[in-house]
Amino acid sequence: MPSRLYAVLVGIDAYPPPIPRLAGCVNDVTAFAETLKGRTPAGTLELTMLTDGAATRAAVVEAISTQLGRASADDTALLYYSGHGSQQACPPELWAGEPDHRNETIVLVDSRQPGCWDLADKELATLLTGVAASGCHLLVVLDCCHSGGGTRDVEEDVRLAPEDPRRRPVGSFLPGVADAATGGPAPGAVRGLTARWGGPVGRHVLLAACRADEKAKEVTVLGAHRGALSAALETALRETDGLPTYRDVLRIVSAGVQRRVVEQHPQLEAVDPDELDEPFLGGAVSRTARLLTLSHLPDGWSIDAGAVHGVPEPIGDDTTELAVYPLTSETTGAPLATGAVTRVLPDRCLVALSRPLDEDYVYRAVVTSIPLQPLAVAVLGDEAGTATLRDAAGAADSTLIALVDDPTGADLLVEARPEGFVITRPGVTRPLVPTVAGTGRESRVVAALEHVARWVRLSGLHNPATRLPAGALRLTVTTPGGPAPPGSLVELSYAGENTPSFTLTITNTTDQTLWGALLDLTETYGVFTDAFPSGSVALGPGESTSVSLSGEVSDALWAAGTVAVTDQLKLVTSTLEFDPRSLQQDELDVRAVGSQTVLRGGTPPRSTLERLLTRATTRRLAPAQEEAVADWRTDEVLVRTARPPVT
Template sequence: MPGRLYALLVGIDAYPAPIPTLSGCVNDVAGMAGLLRERVGDAALDLVVLTDADATRSAVAERCADHLGRAGPEDVALFYYSGHGSQQATPEELWDLEPDHRNETLVCVDSRTEGSWDLVDKELAGLLQAIASSGCHTLVVLDCCHAGDGTRDADDVVRLAPPDPRSRPASTFLGLAPEGASRPGIPAVSATRTGRWTPAGRHVLLAACRPSETAKEVTVQGRQRGALSAALEAAVLGTDGRPSYRDVLRIVTADVSSRVRGQHPQVETAEATELDRPFLGGAIPATPRPLTLSRLPDGWSIDSGAVHGVPAPIGDDTTELAVYPLGGETSGSPLATAAVSRVLPDRSIVTLTPPLDPAFVYRAVVTSIPLKPVLVGVVGDSAGAAALREAADHADEALVDLVEGAEATDADLLVEATAGGFVITRPGVTRPLVPVVDGAGREERTIRALEQVARWLRLSALANPVSRLVVDAVRVEVEAGTATVRAGGTLTIAYAGSDPPRFTVRLANTTARPLWAALIDLTETYGIFTDAFPAGSVALGPGESTAVELVGQVADGQWQAGTVSLRDQLMVVTSTIEFDPRSLEQEELDVSRMPSGPAATNRGGDPAGPGSNLERALSSTRTRRLGPRAGTAAVADWRTDSVFVVTNRPR
């Protein structure tokens, strides 16, 4: 990670006559400033903004020298210009530096006034070479005409700053006077007679277009913007913050090409290896990349597919999404809703309601994901198997699908029908999951037991395949004595004589936004407990943490029956909004106490429906009869992480 980001942003709309005024340059600078403040943060950012009357030639040159010049070897310097580009005749003394005898220039607000000039490409290169000489990484973004062959234009209106007709002496060039003299505060830079002025060192130049093209303006959410600036902002917002320069060029070029014609952004550097560096040298920390929705030749699609864990539709049940502006909040009513119709390896095709403008990229948030029923293979006595199928047909929840024959080889669970009752196992495991289910009403009690196991299995595997919450958004640590494990790990604890072991679960919000977390205990005997926090979930502000003291237990009855070790899955559910998981609770599985009558209907909680997309996802682990999604449900981003605790109670 670099040290600090020193940024100089210049945007000019209010040019004095006869230079045509522009409309989107100040908007470009405001957008970039907001992006840097949000993604880099004030603690690591030194920002100077010059707009309109403040963006004089002397101010731009001096801020390049004294502000960007502060960047050290571990820092990053950014020069960002949005305005007119133009051309100017090259003084005869410098013809060997410019084969066509025409300089490319940036037009400052006072460039055409008496005693002032455009900022020539060679002057800018000299300033940047002095900045890069410290060893810092330097990025230059020019949202103007690249070679001065034109300037920003919009629609049919050509916004062209005419070439400066004045004859300009070489002595007015910053740092390029033939005698080597320089203005106060501006470093002298020796000229390299290469015919092209590209500063050496760790720098990258991102230009709006090719030399023969014009840089254009577009309307984005009702505001005028430079096509390059709008695309660059969307590229940073639409990634995890650390794409390489090659990635940025690809994304920006595709975006610009979809909006305007005859404009192809360009990247230049003195060292090709710089193109493989992260954008801005890595000054933007890795952040969760929003899920995006865009229109491609084969239709609307989200940028996540099978390799990201997006499940294929299961009958009429599929992944559903709410659609919002790319840079906007995901609170309030969405612009549209989408449903996944086909999952490809790298993305998923969706149907969109209502239609949206295909020229833009949007943000999508998952509101519902399909969950498969638990597949149960039935083997053994045919009469018993038939009776079990009949009981399943009359069950109200039907979280399980019973299969026989060849299909049973791929089942999640197996039920063997015997003369003495039903034996429930997992494929490849001979030890029954529960005691043999026998006696009166054993068919209904077996279905009840299977449904309880199914609820446990569905919840234990619940994950958001397209969550944009980073790993360790809420850091999970489980401690016992000197041992500590994090998410994905297993902690082994043991009784001390008859005293059960104690351990601590710590949850810490590592992000800059408030989050809510719940701790769900899934026991090996298919119980689900959510009582770690009185309200089910706990609010954690930025940097806040909480701790829960728990006890590992192997119940006396289990221990006396021969069980000496049990494993608990501690699932932490993290959400961007408040939620209540308490409707998930179920006691340990005990087939002797299972009622033998028809199962009570489980509609997933409150008849009014889940209050958010997360509560809907949690409720869907308990039933296949959840009903349509409420249009007013709040939309959260959420993720799950688990730690496993093995409790040993030796004989």
């Protein structure tokens, strides 16, 4: 039987007088419920929602005990509370667990009615101990204040209920509270977090909206009131590609909260610190791709991806470009606006828009272009030779190569010698290609550098903000010895004179049609795109296609002493049809490179991806037209082919 997620979500806005009403708590739990429904496998979510009048003390206690109590050791339990927090005087019998003689409480809809009480921290601890006794993974999310002076939104609507002035007798607490608070018997209890709960509590993880002395604030998201923590948590789960750990979630949530409000620091606590490195909700939520969003912050418009996500710095006027759409819409039509990244920060980027947008809304952004760094080439050696090479480089494509004086940090080195030019990588003495000599050698060196630059650009090409998940098109490699482990180097070897063969299978794991193309980037700077007759292949949901390939060490390389080569097979996945065949280039041959003619960019790009791929390889590109916006990603597998020498 698959593991299940048992969830109890409590949100209260409609408190009766004299407790102040709230605005965003029901929105919080309603949105989180939708997130859970969209991120959990079918049939695994057991959800109980208690909002406003249904969120009585008795109903909440029953839901925790009964609903969450169903979770077994293989399951996950979640309690999510959004509402008022408060305090109350602690009975003398429970002072042992409360140095300040006060209980922290959550305020339920009937808490202040005659004969009813808030749910005190010690009561909640006792309930959680009972749930945790089964060994389930337990998460508690509290989007409320936990001490005096707290509010939950930027307009200072009070989110801290007035303290209950009544003297509460110890007999009004749930059974077992007195024993637990004084260290007495509590089945399955683990001592820890006494500052939060006032006594020992079962194993669990707690995500709290703020520190005990801070205010839990509320923000406006798409015109709706939301708790700052709840909004940031929903965003973190919606946008995270993969299964984030609790530490990952805290980092993303903290950044999200602190971008919007001040003096609020979400807190993550666990009885067992090792649990903080486990997947959020114990892995009960399934993988999804992150959604790139654009929002207006105090320093202007920005996207929520930055240097840590791989967004490159602008290169002169060349920068990351975006198409902007409504948050919930598809990206097949005309965008609301376009944007250009002006500054890359660690966790986000500042953006200039082509037209004004409503600053109260959050928008969806799609990367349409990224800056392509030219290859830095340092020229060394003979003074006369370096001068002629610099003159020849004046006609080079400056978007592909840039000559630099300092070899430190250069991608390639070119040394001018009397016999010709030697191209090497920094720190590697073996030449990249044979010495370039003879008539017209300067132009052939420049052409060779451009050839290598195109290869390097394609080799490193990736989309730092794709919404397509890893493995959207899954690559499976089968060799004569069986399937290769995912992500591993595929190793092949000749059997005598016979080239080794293998099969590469591509499977669409998503619920939409995707197009895939396979680029073979060889060790000698060739780029081959002939795996599919039309360049790319369309795969519907669940569909697969297979390609039979072989590894090869050419006779020329083998005769020259090369006994192994590595090919980089790069899978480009797109939401729109595209043709990569203009990227193809032969192996680098410095004897003929100056006379090679490679036609690129002859057909106007049909999508933003085709334009980007064309820009990676040529200076001859027509002005941008109105192109369809494609989301895309790249994945790769390395194949090493060995051809042992004859003994």
